[in-house]
Amino acid sequence: MTIYLDNAATTAVDPRVLKAMQPYFSKHFGNASSLHGFGQRARAALEDAREKVAALIDSKPEEIIFTSGGTESNNLAIKGLAWAHPNKKHIIISAIEHHAVMEPCEWLRKHGYDITVLPVDSYGLVDPKAVERAIRPDTLMVSIMHANNEIGTIEPIERIGAICRAKDVFFHTDAVQSFGKIPIDVDAMHIDLLSASSHKIHGPKGVGCLYVRKGISLVPLAHGGGHERGLRSGTENVAGIVGFGEAAAIAKKEMAADAKRLTALRDRLIKETLKIQDSWLNGHPRQRLPGNANFGFRYIEGEALVLQLDMHGIAVSTGSACSSKSLEPSHVLLALGLRHEEAHGSLRVSLGKFNTRADIDALLKVLPQTVERLREISPFKRKYK
Amino acid sequence: MTHIYTKKVLAHFKHPHNMGRIAKPDGVGRVGNPKCGDVMWLYLKIGKNKQGKEIIKDVKFETFGCVAAIATSSMITDLVKGKTIEYALGVTKEKIVKGLGGLPPIKIHCSLLATDALHEAIYNYLKKQGLRVPAQLAKTHERIVKETKVAERIGEHLGEHLH
Structure with missing residues (x-):
């Protein structure tokens, strides 16, 4: 899968x-x-x-x-x-x-x-x-x-x-x-x-x-x-x-219908994900692309989260510094006023026309436990506990 | 599938060894890498072997960081557990990287985080016991303190939650 x-x-x-x-x-x-x-x-x-x-x-x-x-x-x-x-x-x-x-x-x-x-x-x-x-x-x-x-x-x-x-x-x-x-x-x-x-x-x-x-x-x-x-x-x-x-x-033919469907999927994903403690949404709640959701999770680092999810068969991305070729945190997240360690813990989920509700459900099923697990490793979990 | 990380790195990341904290540690090392935003805490319990030499009886870690940071944390605990302090101080970052089957070049610095945390924990133990600190270790400590100050400025906010 x-x-x-x-x-x-x-x-x-x-x-x-x-x-x-x-x-x-x-x-x-x-x-x-x-x-x-x-x-x-x-x-x-x-x-x-x-x-x-x-x-x-x-x-x-x-x-x-x-x-x-x-x-x-x-x-x-x-x-x-x-x-x-x-x-x-x-x-x-x-x-x-x-x-x-x-x-x-x-x-x-x-x-x-x-x-x-x-x-x-x-x-x-x-x-x-x-x-x-x-x-x-x-x-x-x-x-x-x-x-x-x-x-x-x-x-x-x-x-x-x-x-x-x-x-x-x-x-x-x-x-x-x-x-x-x-x-x-x-x-x-x-x-x-x-x-x-x-x-x-x-x-x-x-x-x-x-x-x-x-x-x-x-x-x-x-x-x-x-x-x-x-x-x-x-x-x-x-x-x-x-x-x-x-x-x-x-795209010209299907854009309107796709946008409507993906916006509904996205909003469901956002609503459910924000139930995870110490999480937040990056970007505008409404004035955003139909398929984009970007989350922050305190106490954990984005790359580790992406790899854990990959092990569960789910491909997502992060703006975290350590994820790619550069060590600098995402300039976009820093520009929003996020602190360095907050910018490190971001998760981008971007939906496309071939995604279904079942895909979102699969992510929502493993995301809370994955975040929880990484927080177990983190020395910053005390407040969260 | 080829991956930027080796199988060993991924195995350590998936199931980190010696993860967690020690209740009444004999030594604690808290280090942060300001550039990457990684933070590692390492706890030591010191004992003595049959020859009367001080050994690392138990070691645990907590790490906020990327895959490589977590894997190197896990690796170093494997390398030093049950070993003498003298041996532990000789564990280099190269040895950690080798033990993991390699790291992407940009992640090599994560292995330094691990040796730094270990050195800080040993330094902390020696100081608390009023024991002699080797000159090299004292020098390492000075460098880390300087670097950590920068890291703390970044991690201030998290610092509020530490105690």
Whole structure:
């Protein structure tokens, strides 16, 4: 028995997506730049996928640039915009951005840029008024994520977008977690640039896109054959893009129903989990992604909890420092105002469309005893006892 | 399935040896790793062997930390239980790592937490008994005290619950 509850990390490819992709490996394998039939077939598939992706965010197809994924899209948006507009050297981001936004900004900082990092409240919300106050005459762009990958908090990006539009500042949003999960309308939300990824919505890995509002110039990260309107040279990953398109089309059809079902599952999970002593919810109680729940458990450490649950056949994740390659606690949880040891004890459960109530029940069955067991090992259990 | 942790690490993590506390310990070592946020408490009961040498009659630990921290805690208690103090002081972090069949590079520091806790517990015992503290151990103690101050600042809040 293995239950996958880590859909914010990546998702299983939908069988329908896989089926759509399959002909594009050995049968319709053409290079989309070729003039012959093979090439034209690939080109048609590419453009079809572009329409499907565009439809999910109400953009025009020609505003979609296919990339290798969220990280590349964020890099292209931030560095590409900076290089194309060298007269403005101030960028505003939030304290809970993904590393794929923070690190390009950090790199630009070393190259003479001024980066303002806005704080968030205890739910992880950015204050649009703070964005407005931070904008200066030399501000190039504001980059605020649509929904946070760890705590699922949904930012008020339509208000932030409106402020940016009024102040004539570019607005980029990292929508990797929200794309295909909750509605996005690039016009209504005043979005100039938007990053999205395929593998978070049951598409294949290695594909994503950057939405670039018509008329905005960027300098590409890679120069070459001039693919993707010159913004992303390199032979297109046709099969992957076809899969991305199919995943987007499915999301467009099924998003509303999935969101409703997952929200109910999530709320049940939250309600039951918070019955465990000394536990709390990280992120906003309502303004959060349908599939995201993030808990804190006092006196224990996240990685140990994740591994114990893995031994029970349940795959979840943690923002805890010791979980991954870094020793630093999650910058997102620290930004909420959590203490170091609280940030160490986090558990992220992220539901996807293939999860059922039985999956949640299985987690709820083992979670209390697992937490209890780890607290037995901890020297900090005295108060709890 | 390959895992970032070895089978031995996972076995210790799943069923930690000598977990818990000793009611009236002869020595206690409380250390924290400020960087990782791991905290380990180690309790000793000291006895004497047939040759009259001081040995670690019993040892128990409590650890707040990641998988590697718990596994190294468990491992060190195995390595020193029933052994002389002299031998215990010679147990290196490398020996712990080897005993566990290796640790991911970023987790090696967890093994230092374990030796530190042991050294602190022995230091605590020697001091309480008014016995001579080896120069090397005194030096280790000084370093740990300095580092723990940083850890306490982070773990202040938890500290309130300790007693």
